[in-house]
Amino acid sequence: MNETPRANRLHIGLFGKRNAGKSSLINSMTNQEIALVSETKGTTTDPVYKSMEILPLGPVVVIDTAGIDDTGELGKLRIKKTIGVLEKTDLAIMVVDATDKNVDSEKKILKTIKAKGIPVIGVLNKIDLKENDSKYYEAELGLNFISVSAKTKEGIENLKEKIAKYSKDIDYEEPSIIGDLVNRWDVIVHVTPIDEAAPKGRLILPQVQTIRDVLDYNGINIVVQDTELKETINMFRDKIKIVVTDSQAFGKIRDIVPKDIYLTSYSILYARYKGDLVELVKGAKAIKSLKNNDTILISESCTHHRQKGDIGRDKIPKFLEELSNKKLNFKWSSGTTIPEDLSMYKMIVHCGGCMINRKQMISRINKAKNNNIPIVNYGVFLGFKFNVLDRALELFPEAKRIWND
Ligand SMILES: Nc1nc2c(ncn2[C@@H]2O[C@H](COP(=O)(O)OP(=O)(O)OP(=O)(O)O)[C@@H](O)[C@H]2O)c(=O)[nH]1
Ligand SMILES: [Mg+2]
Incomplete structure (x- = not known):
């Protein structure tokens, strides 16, 4: 189960006031003591992501959050983080304490959840303490409630079934990486140079996932190093539909691959799979319009240790x-959020987003779009830099048209 990468799982976020029993509910649903529970308000302070299996649903990520009614300066910051979790949430669970009639905080966050179009299930918890009064909460919050007790487990199975039912209609599955371009018997050649940059004894995740996607659509994979590509093409010339290469090797092999065979890169496939290829190509086009002293935001979703020659820093x-032939200013952001106020930036260059899910990447792209700031990712940017976009975008006519415009 741990082999389903976290980014590809349904993300279920639990929201509610402090002490509503969010953490208890997670423990109760999974039959494990994985979340910290106590009678002290504000036990959960930061969002906690747990990959787990919920039967009959399968692998999911459950997100425990801090209470939405927290107070003080620190409390405000925690609420902000809780709201930030919505960017990644596919299905929200609104946990309400059956012993508490005041639902002002719940009303507030429900408004935000609904504005984002996230489906939400109401859970009335602690019904072991209070007679079941779900009608009151349904009327107040305009939400259907499932009544449960995290303590006695009453109603928990019912809740899990409801989550499974809801999740069927949620489009959390990312679109295919390459599968929509592959028919049965199509031969896809993967070019994976084994050099010092290649990890020892294995392939990297984008390669593995792309190979798997071809298999899912009954295509045929051939995996070679660049040194064996020419002979491979000679052997299978008429059968090969697409050659996918590591971006670094693109320049080296582009002339080896005949023009009637598509050639693209893992980065371009991932730009589409994780985000919005058309928007990112528009972003790359905007590089030519940058002006001297424009400020650029370089945004990375992980906080890896940066070495000399780091891609984002250097x-x-x-x-x-x-590329722009201008003197530019750079600012960096990393982690799970991007700056609230983007007004000072003339362009955003975002990493490939391997640590965040499609929903979150799309939400960042949309934020840039709404602020009229061009956004490009590393994959498309490097495609521009190494002059491969004309060829690599041939599989994607809309993006190609924008690039050629
Ligand atoms: N009787 C009863 N107590 C419960 C139930 N669910 C949770 N509790 C208790 O309520 C208190 C708060 O539970 P938590 O799970 O920590 O609540 P939380 O929503 O995660 O709270 P914060 O992390 O502080 O936001 C604990 O003392 C739990 O034992 C329930 O169904 N019945
Ligand atoms: Mg908690």
Whole structure:
């Protein structure tokens, strides 16, 4: 189960006031003591992501959050983080304490949840303490409630079934990486140079996931190093539909692959799979319109240790100044959020987003779009830099048209 990458799982967020029993509910649903529970208000302070199996649903990520009624300066910050979790939430669970009639905080967050179009299930918890009064909460919050007790487990099975039922209609599955382009018997060649950058003894996740996607659609995979590509093409010339390569090797092999065979890169496939390829290509086009002293935001979703020659710190700024032929200012953000106020930026360059899910990436792209700020990701940006977009976008006519415009 741990092999379903976290980004591809249904994300279920639990929201509610402090002490409503969010953490208890997670323990109760999974039959494990994985979330910290106590009678002290504000036990959960930061969002906690847990990959787990909920039967009959399968692998999911459950997100425990801090109470939405927290107070003080720190409390405000916690609420902000809780609301940030909505960016990744596919299904929200609104946990209400049956012993508490005041639902002002719940009303407030429900408004935000609904504005984002996230489906939500109401859970009335602690019914072991109070007679079941779900009608009151349904009327107040305009939501159907399932009554449960995290303590006695009454209603928990019912809740899990409801979650499973809801999740069937939720489009959390990301679109295919390549499967929509593959028919049965199509031969897809993967070019994976085994050099010092390749991890020892294995392939990297984008390669593995792309190979798997071809299999899911009954295509045929051939995996080779760049050094064996020419001979492979000679052997299977008429059968090959697409060659997918590591971006680094693109320049080296582009002339080896005949023009009637599609050639693209894992980065381009992932730009589409994780985000919005058309918007990112528009972003790349905007590089030519940058002006001297424009400020650029470089946004990375993980906080990896940065070495000299780091792509985000060193390479991207250098390439961007070269491509635009302008002197630019750079700011960086990393982690699960991007700056609230984007008004100072003239462009956002975002990482590939392997640590965040599609919903979150799309939400960032939309935020940029709404602020009229061009956004490009590393994959499309490097495609531009190494002059491969014309060819690599041939599989994607809409993006290609924008690029050629
Ligand atoms: N009687 C009863 N007590 C419950 C139930 N669910 C939770 N509790 C108790 O309520 C208190 C708060 O539970 P938590 O699960 O920590 O609540 P929470 O919503 O995660 O709270 P914060 O992390 O502080 O926001 C604990 O003392 C739990 O034992 C329930 O169904 N019945
Ligand atoms: Mg908690």
